[in-house]
Structure formats: structure tokens, C-alpha cells
Amino acid sequence: MLELLVAMLVTGVGVLGVTGLGALTVQQSRAAAAHADAVLLVHDLLERVRANPAGLAAGAYAAAGGSPASADCIAGACSAEQMAAFDLSAWRCALGAEVAEADCAARMNAQGGLSVDAASGALEVAIRWRVGGAVQTLTAASRG
Numbered sequence: 001m002l003e004l005l006v007a008m009l010v011t012g013v014g015v016l017g018v019t020g021l022g023a024l025t026v027q028q029s030r031a032a033a034a035h036a037d038a039v040l041l042v043h044d045l046l047e048r049v050r051a052n053p054a055g056l057a058a059g060a061y062a063a064a065g066g067s068p069a070s071a072d073c074i075a076g077a078c079s080a081e082q083m084a085a086f087d088l089s090a091w092r093c094a095l096g097a098e099v100a101e102a103d104c105a106a107r108m109n110a111q112g113g114l115s116v117d118a119a120s121g122a123l124e125v126a127i128r129w130r131v132g133g134a135v136q137t138l139t140a141a142s143r144g
Contacts, residue, residue: 027132030131030132031131031132031136034129034131034136037108038138039138041112042125044091044094045114046125049084055080055081059116060081060083060084061087061088062116071085073086092112093105094107095107095110096108111127111128112125112127122142123142124139124140125142126138126139127139
């Protein structure tokens with residue numbers, strides 16, 4: 001009878017250990033997925049800016065920081081300034097910052113920012129998000 005109780009105790013400890021490891025694996029998988037989404041969103045914004053050098057040169061990416069896009073640049077042609085506002089609006093939508101729009105599909109619940117040095121064309125993109133109570137930050141810099 002004593003051997004049976006010891007065997008049940010050892011088995012119970014083993015099952016609890018495996019269950020805890022499974023929970024930790026799920027938590028780490030979510031953190032890795034959020035980090036991968038952040039990397040994709042940083043790359044997305046840098047590519048959008050790189051595709052619109054006239055908007056960058058005009059300072060439209062720095063000026064359009066908080067304004068929503070006034071034109072739909074997918075449906076028709078836009079000026080460089082309108083494209084910059086559209087790019088930033090679409091990026092904020094993907095971050096989850098502008099979920100009020102009907103067609104806004106947020107990838108994550110995050111905050112982001114773009115800083116532009118107009119003289120050198122240097123860009124810095126930063127994204128902050130929360131995973132499991134901890135704030136994570138990803139920052140990337142590029143030269144025009």
C-alpha cells in the first residue's frame with residue numbers, strides 16, 4: 001500500500017511538471033508571435049516610406065503623424081503627402097491604434113511611432129506592446 005502511494009505521488013509531481021511546462025510553452029509562443037508581428041509591422045512601415053521618397057523628402061511622414069488618411073490611395077492616385085498620410089493610417093490600423101474604421105484589421109494591440117530626421121532622411125520606428133504583463137519594445141532605424 002505504501003509503494004502505491006509513493007508511485008501516485010511521483011506520478012502526480014511528474015504530471016504537474018509537464019502541465020507547467022505546457023503552460024510556459026504557450027506563453028512563450030504567444031510572446032514570439034507578438035514579436036514576429038512587431039518585426040513585420042516595422043518592416044512594413046519602412047518599406048512604405050522607402051516606396052514614397054517624395055513624401056519623405058517633403059517631410060510628409062513627420063507632418064502626418066496624428067492625422068487620419070483623407071484619401072484612399074488604393075482606389076485612386078494620391079499625391080506624395082496623401083500617400084504618407086495613408087501609409088501612416090494603415091500602419092496605425094495594423095497596430096490596433098485605429099480600430100474605429102470598419103475595414104481596419106488590427107494585427108496586434110500595440111502603440112507605435114515614427115521619427116524622421118528630414119535633413120539626413122534617417123528613420124526610426126518603435127513599437128511597444130504588452131505580453132503577459134511585461135512591456136516589450138522593438139526599435140529599428142534606417143537611412144532613407
